[in-house]
Amino acid sequence: MWTPEVIAMIGKGIVETIYMTLVSTALGYVLGLPMGVLLCITDKDGLKPNKVIYKIFDIIANVVRSIPFLILLILLIPFTRFLLGQSYGSTATIVPLVAAATPFIARMVESSLKEVDAGVVEAAKSMGAGTFTIITKVLLVEGKTSLITGVTIAIGTILGYSAMAGAVGGGGLGDIAVRYGYYRYQTDIMFTTVILLILLVQIFQTIGMFIANRTDKRR
């Protein structure tokens, strides 16, 4: 069964999974980081409290996060088709992945930034720093370690979601596991893909924690 075709297919699966995960995480942060910052600063103890803005993003984050990913995947098919012209394959899967990852990332960014010592923020204010300076030079800098840990968690979660996308022809290792393991009862291929997924999560986790610890100057 380990024909060159199967090996090539699994190899392609690995590449697709990594591609979907990393691109979705990156795009998730492009949207989720500003959203998280906004949630953090507009909250009632934030730099610029604003009930309306906070509530709007709070609700968006909660609604999207409470929709099961598989349902979101299906719900977004028309949107994905509108955006990319097709709704299957790994590139198309990135659309629902980003949609699911953004509020999740925003929440993690929000909590990382809220961990930053309020005293340091106050010190920056006392020096005449404005809101934007405090965000870029204090919150994001002091919250660095927690933010990097957040990226690691996000990658793991998105990788899991990407495997789920296999159920609707999303490409990647999950797709292979579903097609061979579930539809064809080829459990050996399914196990192989599962082990590969576990390995990928492990690798990303280890790298992420290494970077987080390496860049943390608090100890």
Added chain:
Amino acid sequence: MSEIELLHINKTFETKEGHVQALNDVSLSIETGDIYGIIGMSGAGKSTLVRCMNYLEIPSEGVVKLQGEELSGLSDRELRKKREKVGMIFQHFNLLMQKNVIDNICFPLLIQGVSKKDAEKRAVKLLEKVGMPDKAKAFPSQLSGGQKQRVAIARALASEPKILLCDEATSALDPQTTSSILELLKNINRELGITIVVITHQMSVVRQICNKVAIMKEGQIVEAGSTLDIFNHPKSEVARELLRTDVDAQAEKQVIQEVNDITGGSKLRIIYSENSAFEPVIANMILKFNEPVNILKAATKNVAGVAKGEMILEFQRTSDKKDEMKAYLKERNIEIEELDGREEV
């Protein structure tokens, strides 16, 4: 002109339990070059008060003027510009933990748009000034509390402020480190002419560096004036209470207790300041009245740079010239205070 002027400041906070009045009609004037102490128990409103001085807290009512300029009239941008000239240090130092010492000191300069090169040049000088030239590349987590506060002071001085606000700056430090930080603040005041506001709950801090002091209780200033006056004649109960908790006063109390145990005659505490220290008052008194007095204790204390002497005299048990002698001392501007056997000082 006053460096800092507060007029009828009120501040209320809305909390779940209703509103709390943190400041109640506080007026205060701090002159250029002062080291002004604001002392009170925790919850007295002193931290809120100092934050009103740079508008980190905006008063609910009242006027704050820095160098004659009213803060309420400033735009956001003008206020930030103004804050650059008001340094602030904190109890927990509030350094950027992810940045090394030199970057921390450069931070306020970078906010102001100074180039990195110029900022670093200035930071190196400041680090020398606070006595830590070899710690430029260290991270705050590698420093002791006293060293962190020195870095915080250097950072506060980076933008060449006219005013330095110290919010319980020594409260997290041990007594020895506290003294060295206070010494540093005193030098800064002297050499750079920076007006310093010191928030503290420790009378010993006020005694060591402040020339003026305001005592706060429940959001109000109960007593304000020169440190010397308040130490010599505290009028309010809070002031007396705070003086009692002064570490030195503690030690003194113990000595007096011991003295009480061995004698029993009528005792008098006298306090003299520098001008009367030149005349041999006690010796002259003894010669004049031809009656010996016993000196049970004598000490001098340094109160805000002024030597203040203190003695405890014991009259002879059979003395009939006691009242005349007291009058004699009073004439010579010496403060006197009767001590009965068990009274706490």
